[in-house]
Amino acid sequence: MLRVVKSKLKTFVGGIHPKDDGKSFTAGKKVVPASLPNKAYLFLNQHIGKPAQPIVQKGDTVKKGQLIAESQGFISANVHASISGKVVDIAPWPHPIAGVKLPAIIIERAEDDSWVEDIAAIPDIDHNISEAEIMHRIKSAGIVGLGGATFPTHVKLAPPKDKKIDMVVVNGAECEPYLTCDHRLMLENPYEIIQGLKWFMKCIGCNSAHIGIEGNKKDAYLLIKDTVSKESAIKVDLVEVKYPQGAEHQIIKALLGREFKPRQLPLEVGVTVINVSTAFAIYEAVKYGRPLIQRIITVSGNGIENPQNFFVRLGTPVKQLLEDAKVTGDINKIIFGGPMMGIAQGDIETAVTVKGIGGIIALRKARKWNSSACIRCGRCIDSCPYGLNPSELSVLSEAKNFDLMLESNVLECKECGCCSYICPSKRPIVHLIKFAKAEIAKQEVRA
Numbered sequence: 001m002l003r004v005v006k007s008k009l010k011t012f013v014g015g016i017h018p019k020d021d022g023k024s025f026t027a028g029k030k031v032v033p034a035s036l037p038n039k040a041y042l043f044l045n046q047h048i049g050k051p052a053q054p055i056v057q058k059g060d061t062v063k064k065g066q067l068i069a070e071s072q073g074f075i076s077a078n079v080h081a082s083i084s085g086k087v088v089d090i091a092p093w094p095h096p097i098a099g100v101k102l103p104a105i106i107i108e109r110a111e112d113d114s115w116v117e118d119i120a121a122i123p124d125i126d127h128n129i130s131e132a133e134i135m136h137r138i139k140s141a142g143i144v145g146l147g148g149a150t151f152p153t154h155v156k157l158a159p160p161k162d163k164k165i166d167m168v169v170v171n172g173a174e175c176e177p178y179l180t181c182d183h184r185l186m187l188e189n190p191y192e193i194i195q196g197l198k199w200f201m202k203c204i205g206c207n208s209a210h211i212g213i214e215g216n217k218k219d220a221y222l223l224i225k226d227t228v229s230k231e232s233a234i235k236v237d238l239v240e241v242k243y244p245q246g247a248e249h250q251i252i253k254a255l256l257g258r259e260f261k262p263r264q265l266p267l268e269v270g271v272t273v274i275n276v277s278t279a280f281a282i283y284e285a286v287k288y289g290r291p292l293i294q295r296i297i298t299v300s301g302n303g304i305e306n307p308q309n310f311f312v313r314l315g316t317p318v319k320q321l322l323e324d325a326k327v328t329g330d331i332n333k334i335i336f337g338g339p340m341m342g343i344a345q346g347d348i349e350t351a352v353t354v355k356g357i358g359g360i361i362a363l364r365k366a367r368k369w370n371s372s373a374c375i376r377c378g379r380c381i382d383s384c385p386y387g388l389n390p391s392e393l394s395v396l397s398e399a400k401n402f403d404l405m406l407e408s409n410v411l412e413c414k415e416c417g418c419c420s421y422i423c424p425s426k427r428p429i430v431h432l433i434k435f436a437k438a439e440i441a442k443q444e445v446r447a
């Protein structure tokens, strides 16, 4: 059963919430390490921006945490070896998000799993570390936004001079169905998240932070609230349980009441947003000099016998994670990320994990819907958090009337999927909008 959420709390307009959001499969389970991959496939592009440049060659021996590809320019991020072993190839591999083959460094695992000497030698820092050193460690570690956006974190530390940031918003909403990796992290590492946040705030010169956690994670809320009880600069609040409560526009509106246009950045209203997993990665980087080589991934869905939250080395083949979680033999759909904005995978033999992926959902008997004509019910319009008319946009896309779509603000669509999800005619609205955006982009290149 689906319903448009009518919120009682001060929050955003629109959004949806599935009655059964699948979170109960893993919310009560502690994070466990996934088995180490025999081969790790590390893409040069696991972030928004320029792909990193390899600094190793086929045949080189590398150690866990070693820098293997350097960021190229400001909006780019380093890539490090997630296991120790030998570089057996640098070759194109199917990228699970881009949907095409992109270059990856492929490492075959050796027995030794100790950190590269440089990192092993970095002493614990004291809390008075300088802003410059915080910046250096975050940038060196190759940290990107782990809520899925994969924007290099060091870029957020250097906002344009004319934009004053007065608030860091921390996203602990985790509004996508099934995913509980952030929930578990908040329960198991609240101190580390808050300390990572404090270093981020110090580096950016911002004195206030506000953490938003969805109302279905009251245990995490209470724990984080307790952790910040002596920190007057950090507020924590429950936010409405609905999707996409964790999106930047929606969480800023819910917590601060500040609004900005769909195509603007939070900077416009004096805010920068980080995810709780990103704050944890900042802690690891600043305190221990550890690069981003692993993250928590929820492996769940009705095709999994033992759903889990795993600590996963980046580049681990998904097939291995599915086996770790006891996949059933009859799955017919694999989604990377949550079911709302995630990317369905065509080939699980080649699929591997990347920095931005917080969930792998394996489904059996996933229904294939036949779409029918729009019945003008208006539910998609009610659900769109950005005030668009998805019904009209989908019809215009079918008619290939891209000029009128531009006039109807198609580029403001965030592809959140609320409209497709709630449509009783099962119209592929997001697919039609994505198609139109790609055609508009092609026309702009040709012009």
Ligand code: SF4
Pocket (backbone or CB within 6 Å): 383, 384, 385, 386, 387, 388, 389, 390, 412, 413, 414, 415, 416, 417, 418, 419, 420, 429, 430, 433
């Ligand atoms: S996918 Fe686009 S049109 Fe549909 S609800 Fe989300 S923002 Fe609105």
Ligand code: SF4
Pocket (backbone or CB within 6 Å): 373, 374, 375, 376, 377, 378, 379, 380, 381, 390, 391, 394, 419, 422, 423, 424, 425, 426, 427
């Ligand atoms: S596209 Fe679907 S949800 Fe939107 S008005 Fe038509 S039938 Fe209703």
